[in-house]
Amino acid sequence: MRILVTGGLGFIGSNFVRSMMDKAEITVVDALKYGSNESNLKDLDYNFVNGDICNYEIMAELVKGVDAIVNFAAETHVDRSISNPYAFIESNVIGTYTILEAMRKANSEAKLVHVSTDEVYGDIEKGSFKEDDMLKPSSPYSASKASADMFVLAYVRTYGLNAVITRCTNNYGRYQFPEKLIPKAIIRAKMDMKIPIYGTGKNVRDWIYVLDHCEAINLVLERGERGEIYNVSSGEEKTNLEVVSEILRIMDKPDLVEFVEDRPGHDIRYSLDSSKVRELGWKPKHSFKEGLKETVVWNLENEWWWKPLVDEKILHPTPWKLEW
Numbered sequence: 001m002r003i004l005v006t007g008g009l010g011f012i013g014s015n016f017v018r019s020m021m022d023k024a025e026i027t028v029v030d031a032l033k034y035g036s037n038e039s040n041l042k043d044l045d046y047n048f049v050n051g052d053i054c055n056y057e058i059m060a061e062l063v064k065g066v067d068a069i070v071n072f073a074a075e076t077h078v079d080r081s082i083s084n085p086y087a088f089i090e091s092n093v094i095g096t097y098t099i100l101e102a103m104r105k106a107n108s109e110a111k112l113v114h115v116s117t118d119e120v121y122g123d124i125e126k127g128s129f130k131e132d133d134m135l136k137p138s139s140p141y142s143a144s145k146a147s148a149d150m151f152v153l154a155y156v157r158t159y160g161l162n163a164v165i166t167r168c169t170n171n172y173g174r175y176q177f178p179e180k181l182i183p184k185a186i187i188r189a190k191m192d193m194k195i196p197i198y199g200t201g202k203n204v205r206d207w208i209y210v211l212d213h214c215e216a217i218n219l220v221l222e223r224g225e226r227g228e229i230y231n232v233s234s235g236e237e238k239t240n241l242e243v244v245s246e247i248l249r250i251m252d253k254p255d256l257v258e259f260v261e262d263r264p265g266h267d268i269r270y271s272l273d274s275s276k277v278r279e280l281g282w283k284p285k286h287s288f289k290e291g292l293k294e295t296v297v298w299n300l301e302n303e304w305w306w307k308p309l310v311d312e313k314i315l316h317p318t319p320w321k322l323e324w
């Protein structure tokens with residue numbers, strides 16, 4: 001099987017490539033934007049194309065002759081989307097549209113797995129979203145992802161493309177760019193710096209270990225039905241304060257928490273009902289406790305990986321206030 005992985009040098013994409021190396025012939029296309037890191041896959045032998053998914057000529061060439069495409073390529077940091085929304089419209093909306101167009105014009109029979117997010121539903125105080133619930137994105141990031149999802153569904157319906165969508169909750173694990181909550185907290189704690197938490201720290205996210213997400217994507221690639229959407233979640237709901245407190249406990253550090261001005265439009269709680277993907281045969285293998293410990297240990301043992309990526313901007317307490 002030949003798989004084209006877009007955004008394969010980012011956090012989840014590189015974990016997916018790693019998990020699929022012995023199952024498929026992999027080509028990665030990545031524009032080497034800030035979230036990417038060539039060292040994520042430096043020990044592996046795979047085909048690499050330095051290219052932008054918004055570039056039609058490149059994508060038209062790449063979709064030829066592959067059996068599947070997994071689209072991870074995206075701008076992903078909500079804080080950055082608040083200060084620079086246009087970059088998100090480009091990569092997330094126009095990029096996805098370009099892949100769809102390239103597939104349509106090639107009469108491609110490949111299966112596209114479009115990797116989306118729980119953030120498209122917006123927040124929910126009680127209960128959990130199902131796949132057919134209304135989309136109500138809150139940030140420019142989630143609005144761009146929701147828009148891309150709509151294009152994918154339209155291309156299935158209008159042109160008969162073979163595409164499925166996964167919507168997953170917050171991931172954590174190896175190779176996560178240090179601007180995101182968990183690696184940032186680990187790195188700041190290691191340096192005995194205060195750890196900024198937005199607002200009161202009560203915002204709830206459902207945390208999934210990245211390799212569990214990758215297994216769900218692989219299963220949807222194999223068994224997901226054309227035009228269907230699959231929510232992916234582990235059910236490990238934690239407040240941001242609980243997450244940071246657990247990191248401090250694992251690292252045996254004192255209370256370094258510092259509450260800072262909240263991000264505008266900050267969603268209170270995300271929660272997904274993932275029974276549909278579980279019916280396909282998926283369930284998470286890692287508990288939050290185990291996965292978080294593994295992630296802390298990996299970051300502490302692999303300073304060579306994150307050190308070159310870290311600067312004042314990346315570790316800033318309120319990145320949404322910065323110009324990116």
Ligand SMILES: NC(=O)c1ccc[n+]([C@@H]2O[C@H](COP(=O)([O-])OP(=O)(O)OC[C@H]3O[C@@H](n4cnc5c(N)ncnc54)[C@H](O)[C@@H]3O)[C@@H](O)[C@H]2O)c1
Pocket residue numbers: 006007008009010011012013029030031032033034035036037051052053054071072073074075076077090091095115116117118145167168169170171172177
């Ligand atoms: N991280 C999470 O918790 C999470 C949760 C649910 C869904 N997702 C989705 O999973 C996907 C991957 O997320 P991630 O956390 O690995 O992101 P990431 O920022 O770590 O990686 C994104 C990758 O895409 C590449 N990229 C961006 N724009 C591109 C373009 N125009 N052309 C080619 N490459 C481009 C970047 O260079 C980078 O390597 C995204 O679509 C995201 O919306 C992420």
